[in-house]
Amino acid sequence: MTFKRIVIIVAGGSGTRMGAGIPKQFLPLLSKPILFHTIQAFLDLPLISEIILVLPASQISVWLELCEKNQFTAKHTIVIGGDTRFQSVSNGLAKVIDSTTLVAIHDGVRPLVSKEVIEKCFQEAEKYGNAIPAVKPLETVRFCEKTGTIPIDREKVLLIQTPQVFKSSIIKQSYQTPWLSSFTDDASVVEHAGYQIHIVEGNRENIKITTPQDLLFAEVLLKKNNPF
Amino acid sequence: MTFKRIVIIVAGGSGTRMGAGIPKQFLPLLSKPILFHTIQAFLDLPLISEIILVLPASQISVWLELCEKNQFTAKHTIVIGGDTRFQSVSNGLAKVIDSTTLVAIHDGVRPLVSKEVIEKCFQEAEKYGNAIPAVKPLETVRFCEKTGTIPIDREKVLLIQTPQVFKSSIIKQSYQTPWLSSFTDDASVVEHAGYQIHIVEGNRENIKITTPQDLLFAEVLLKKNNPF
Numbered sequence: 098m099t100f101k102r103i104v105i106i107v108a109g110g111s112g113t114r115m116g117a118g119i120p121k122q123f124l125p126l127l128s129k130p131i132l133f134h135t136i137q138a139f140l141d142l143p144l145i146s147e148i149i150l151v152l153p154a155s156q157i158s159v160w161l162e163l164c165e166k167n168q169f170t171a172k173h174t175i176v177i178g179g180d181t182r183f184q185s186v187s188n189g190l191a192k193v194i195d196s197t198t199l200v201a202i203h204d205g206v207r208p209l210v211s212k213e214v215i216e217k218c219f220q221e222a223e224k225y226g227n228a229i230p231a232v233k234p235l236e237t238v239r240f241c242e243k244t245g246t247i248p249i250d251r252e253k254v255l256l257i258q259t260p261q262v263f264k265s266s267i268i269k270q271s272y273q274t275p276w277l278s279s280f281t282d283d284a285s286v287v288e289h290a291g292y293q294i295h296i297v298e299g300n301r302e303n304i305k306i307t308t309p310q311d312l313l314f315a316e317v318l319l320k321k322n323n324p325f
Numbered sequence: 326m327t328f329k330r331i332v333i334i335v336a337g338g339s340g341t342r343m344g345a346g347i348p349k350q351f352l353p354l355l356s357k358p359i360l361f362h363t364i365q366a367f368l369d370l371p372l373i374s375e376i377i378l379v380l381p382a383s384q385i386s387v388w389l390e391l392c393e394k395n396q397f398t399a400k401h402t403i404v405i406g407g408d409t410r411f412q413s414v415s416n417g418l419a420k421v422i423d424s425t426t427l428v429a430i431h432d433g434v435r436p437l438v439s440k441e442v443i444e445k446c447f448q449e450a451e452k453y454g455n456a457i458p459a460v461k462p463l464e465t466v467r468f469c470e471k472t473g474t475i476p477i478d479r480e481k482v483l484l485i486q487t488p489q490v491f492k493s494s495i496i497k498q499s500y501q502t503p504w505l506s507s508f509t510d511d512a513s514v515v516e517h518a519g520y521q522i523h524i525v526e527g528n529r530e531n532i533k534i535t536t537p538q539d540l541l542f543a544e545v546l547l548k549k550n551n552p553f
Contacts, residue, residue, distance in 0.1 A: 237485040237510045245521050248513055257465040281465045285476055293473050302538055310530055317545045
C-alpha cells in the first residue's frame with residue numbers, strides 16, 4: 098500500500114504580538130511573506146500530492162494579491178478557516194478524501210522546519226499511525242505547583258513542534274469530537290481518541306515565529322542557508 | 326541594611342558543540358569574545374561592586390591575551406575554576422567575604438540578558454533571599470513516562486535562566502554540601518538546603534549560546550540594539 102502525502106498548513110494568526118498591522122503569516126521574511134517560505138519547505142519534497150492552505154475568510158483576497166504580486170505560483174488549495182484552530186484543521190481535513198493518505202498538519206509560521214524532519218515524520222507516521230517532532234529544552238526546567246515550583250528532569254521534557262503527521266483515517270476519525278480545552282495541538286486530539294503518540298526528533302531552529310526577534314532569527318538563518 | 330552586589334560569571338565551556346577549536350565563551354560575537362558582551366551586560370548597572378570571572382586554569386592566559394588585544398579594561402577578578410560547574414561556583418563563592426552581599430551567578434555564554442531582568446533579580450533576592458529568572462515555553466509540552474509521553478500544562482512549565490541571585494549567607498551555606506546529580510543549577514543547590522525558590526520573569530532572548538545558530542541569533546539581536 099502506498100500512502101499519498103497531503104500537507105495542511107494552518108495560518109490563522111492575527112499578529113497582535115508582532116506589533117504589525119498585518120497577520121503575522123504575511124509579514125515579510127527576506128522580502129517574501131513568511132507563508133511562502135513555509136509552503137516552500139514542503140514543495141521541494143517528493144511524494145507530496147497536495148498542499149492545503151487554511152486561511153481566515155477575511156485574509157484570502159490579501160493572500161491572492163500577495164501571490165500575484167510576488168509571482169508565487171506554487172499549486173495549493175485554499176480552504177476557509179474557522180473561529181478556532183480546531184475548526185480550521187477540521188475544515189482542512191474535510192478536503193482529504195482518500196483513506197490511504199498521510200496528512201501533515203503544520204503551523205503557517207514555522208518556515209524553518211528541515212526537510213529531514215518532514216521526511217522522518219512522514220516515514221514514521223506510515224509505520225506508527227502518527228509522528229510528531231519534538232526537541233528537549235536546553236535549560237533547567239521547573240514545574241509550578243500550588244505551594245511553589247519543583248525541579249523536573251529536563252531530559253524527560255519535550256517541546257512539541259509541527260508538522261504533526263497522521264494516517265488520514267486516524268486524524269479524521271479523531272476530529273469527530275467536540276472541542277476540549279486540552280486540545281493544544283493535533284496530537285492531543287488523536288491521543289484523546291485513544292492513540293499513543295509517537296515522537297520524532299525535531300530540528301531546534303523550527304520555531305513558531307511569534308515575536309519580532311523570532312523574525313530576525315528566521316531571516317538570518319534563511320540567509321545563511323540560501324546565500325544567493 | 327544596604328546590600329552590596331557581586332556578580333560571579335561562570336565560563337567553563339569547552340565549545341565542542343560549536344564545532345570550533347576554541348572554548349565557546351571566547352568565540353567572536355560582533356568581532357568581540359562572547360564573554361566581553363556578557364560582562365558588559367552587568368557593567369552598565371549601578372551598585373555592582375565586583376565582577377568575579379571563573380575560568381578553567383588552562384584558559385586564563387588566552388583570556389588575558391584577548392583582553393589586551395581588544396583593550397578590554399573592565400575591572401574583574403579572575404578565579405580558577407574546578408572540574409565541575411559546582412566546584413567552579415564554589416571557588417567563586419570563596420571570594421565573597423561580606424555577609425551583607427547579594428551574589429548573582431550567571432552563565433558566561435548568556436550575553437543577551439536584559440538589564441531589567443538583572444535589576445529585578447537583585448531586587449527580589451534582597452526581599453526573598455533568592456530570585457531566578459524563567460520564561461514559559463511557547464510550545465505544547467509533553468513529558469516522557471515509562472509507557473510513553475503525556476501532555477503537561479505548558480502554563481506551569483518554567484524554563485530557567487540566569488542570573489540566579491542569592492543573599493551571600495544563603496548561597497555560601499547551601500554550597501557546604503557534597504555535589505549531587507540533582508544539582509542542575511545554583512537554585513537546586515539552595516533548594517536542597519531547604520530554601521524555597523523565588524521566580525522572576527526572564528527575557529526570552531536570554532539564551533545560552535550553545536550552537537552556531539544561537540551565535541547568529543545573538544549577533545543579529547545585538548546589532549539591532551546597538552546599530553552603531
